[in-house]
Amino acid sequence: MTTSTGGLFLTFEGIDGAGKSTHLTALAQALRAQGRAVQVTREPGGTPLAERLRACLLEEPMDALTEALVVFAARRDHLRCVIEPALARGCVVLCDRFTDATFAYQGGGRGFDPVILRTLEHWVQADGAGGLREPDLTLWFDVPPAVAAARLAAARAPDRFEAEPQVFFERVRAGYAARAAAAPRRIVRLDATQPLEAVWAEVLAVCRARGVLA
Numbered sequence: 001m002t003t004s005t006g007g008l009f010l011t012f013e014g015i016d017g018a019g020k021s022t023h024l025t026a027l028a029q030a031l032r033a034q035g036r037a038v039q040v041t042r043e044p045g046g047t048p049l050a051e052r053l054r055a056c057l058l059e060e061p062m063d064a065l066t067e068a069l070v071v072f073a074a075r076r077d078h079l080r081c082v083i084e085p086a087l088a089r090g091c092v093v094l095c096d097r098f099t100d101a102t103f104a105y106q107g108g109g110r111g112f113d114p115v116i117l118r119t120l121e122h123w124v125q126a127d128g129a130g131g132l133r134e135p136d137l138t139l140w141f142d143v144p145p146a147v148a149a150a151r152l153a154a155a156r157a158p159d160r161f162e163a164e165p166q167v168f169f170e171r172v173r174a175g176y177a178a179r180a181a182a183a184p185r186r187i188v189r190l191d192a193t194q195p196l197e198a199v200w201a202e203v204l205a206v207c208r209a210r211g212v213l214a
């Protein structure tokens with residue numbers, strides 16, 4: 001548990017089109033059915049300011065350092081205004097992407113310096129007691145880029161990231177794999193190439209094993 005109030009911080013990660021949002025919505029429903037208070041949110045976004053920064057990130061051309069500064073600025077506001085207060089109320093916070101996405105997209109995808117990303121992470125996520133605010137559990141929906149692209153092609157017009165070539169998403173995927181290898185207890189890889197019902201069964205199994213769901 002994250003807090004003495006029973007708050008829990010869960011994040012959903014993976015390349016665009018992996019299935020994160022679909023399972024986040026389903027898990028929120030399952031948790032509410034068990035009487036848990038749930039805060040659903042996303043990054044970048046989750047506050048009025050962070051949503052404006054999200055629109056810039058997805059629409060305006062910018063370099064990798066600017067991308068990193070924008071996502072961490074949005075994250076700072078999101079943590080202060082939404083995530084920390086919800087955890088303090090005892091909510092389960094379900095967040096569509098968090099800092100693993102920055103290491104995967106800006107670090108892996110763009111090739112940006114991970115040392116600078118770690119510095120920004122420490123500034124933005126400092127918990128005031130010498131530690132870092134990190135998710136209690138991260139579900140990584142892992143799919144090859146070709147599978148994710150086929151799913152998205154049927155769903156909507158691409159934004160600035162979704163329009164990147166497959167090789168970019170190979171690097172992002174490798175970025176997630178490196179994060180998972182470095183934090184094997186926190187980050188659980190799910191085989192998201194499976195049919196939706198099979199992926200959902202894995203989500204349920206992990207959440208039950210970790211005491212997130214009864």
Ligand SMILES: Nc1ncnc2c1ncn2[C@@H]1O[C@H](COP(=O)(O)OP(=O)(O)OP(=O)(O)O)[C@@H](O)[C@H]1O
Nearest residue numbers: 015016017018019020021022151155194195196199
């Ligand atoms: N296991 C699956 N098999 C087939 N289709 C799937 C599967 N999971 C999700 N989809 C479909 O793929 C599309 C993308 O799913 P979803 O929006 O959940 O992905 P996402 O990871 O949140 O994407 P993004 O990061 O771009 O928002 C949706 O149309 C969804 O119904």
Ligand SMILES: Cc1cn([C@H]2C[C@H](O)[C@@H](COP(=O)(O)O)O2)c(=O)[nH]c1=O
Nearest residue numbers: 016043044071097098101102105161162
């Ligand atoms: C948090 C975060 C996100 N991104 C990118 C990844 C996605 O392409 C978009 C968000 O779109 P989604 O439909 O909500 O998945 O933003 C990033 O590059 N860096 C980050 O830290």
